[in-house]
Amino acid sequence: MHWYGWEAVSMHWFRAEAPTGASAVKTDTLPERFGPGAFGFGRPAEPAQVATLDIDVRPDGTGLPAGSGTVATGAVIFAAKCSACHGAGGTGGPNGALVITDATPGKRPAKVIGNYWPYATTVFDYIRRAMPFNEPGSLTNDEVYALTAFLLHRNKLIDEKTVMNAKTVPAVRMPAQASYVPDDRTGGPEIR
Numbered sequence: 001m002h003w004y005g006w007e008a009v010s011m012h013w014f015r016a017e018a019p020t021g022a023s024a025v026k027t028d029t030l031p032e033r034f035g036p037g038a039f040g041f042g043r044p045a046e047p048a049q050v051a052t053l054d055i056d057v058r059p060d061g062t063g064l065p066a067g068s069g070t071v072a073t074g075a076v077i078f079a080a081k082c083s084a085c086h087g088a089g090g091t092g093g094p095n096g097a098l099v100i101t102d103a104t105p106g107k108r109p110a111k112v113i114g115n116y117w118p119y120a121t122t123v124f125d126y127i128r129r130a131m132p133f134n135e136p137g138s139l140t141n142d143e144v145y146a147l148t149a150f151l152l153h154r155n156k157l158i159d160e161k162t163v164m165n166a167k168t169v170p171a172v173r174m175p176a177q178a179s180y181v182p183d184d185r186t187g188g189p190e191i192r
Contacts, residue, residue: 057125061170064124067141068165071158074150077143081132090154095133099154114155118180120172124148124164145169 057063078090087093091101100114109115113123128144130136139147149164157172158164 055125055128057121057128059119059121059170061121061166064121064166064169065141066166067145068163069142069144069146069149070163071146071149071153071160073142074146074148074153077139077146078150081139082147085133090151098151100156112155113151114157114175116176118174118177120148120152120157120169120174123151124169 055063055065078086079088082090083093085093085095086098090098097110098113100109100112117123124144127147128137128139128141131139131147145164148169149158149162152158152164152172153160153162157174162168
């Protein structure tokens with residue numbers, strides 16, 4: 001990558017720090033001309049709009065919606081909506097594998113759901129927010145549960161008859177969970 005003129009200047013030479021103390025701008029003292037609607041476009045978000053974006057799911061399952069899905073249903077959905085990017089059964093495609101496959105001797109295995117992701121709830125949350133790539137957020141909750149079931153089964157983490165829902169997803173123990181450490185820092189530039 002080449003850095004030309006203003007890019008190098010703006011990224012390196014003129015690095016600015018946020019003002020502090022008496023020179024800091026307090027937002028509650030800004031003139032009304034900078035308030036909502038000041039620029040003549042946009043409008044405040046309605047509570048219903050905010051609710052559609054407030055869909056985060058915690059590792060303990062807090063935030064999981066109602067619904068359920070099976071491995072069999074997930075296989076059908078995956079073939080229709082996911083295999084173009086992740087290959088048949090999630091074993092690899094232009095956007096990478098999601099499923100553990102036999103590793104080549106002497107070669108490090110790819111980081112996939114079954115050997116890298118710390119929580120099954122993260123699988124659900126990511127699919128719900130970001131997939132499919134061409135229509136993120138278009139899947140129903142039942143479809144997301146079914147895809148989660150399919151991918152967990154393909155990674156040998158649940159059996160074929162397990163139904164995924166708000167109670168069963170957080171109960172799945174992921175092999176990589178012990179490799180992650182909660183960030184319990186209280187602030188500052190601490191490094192672990």
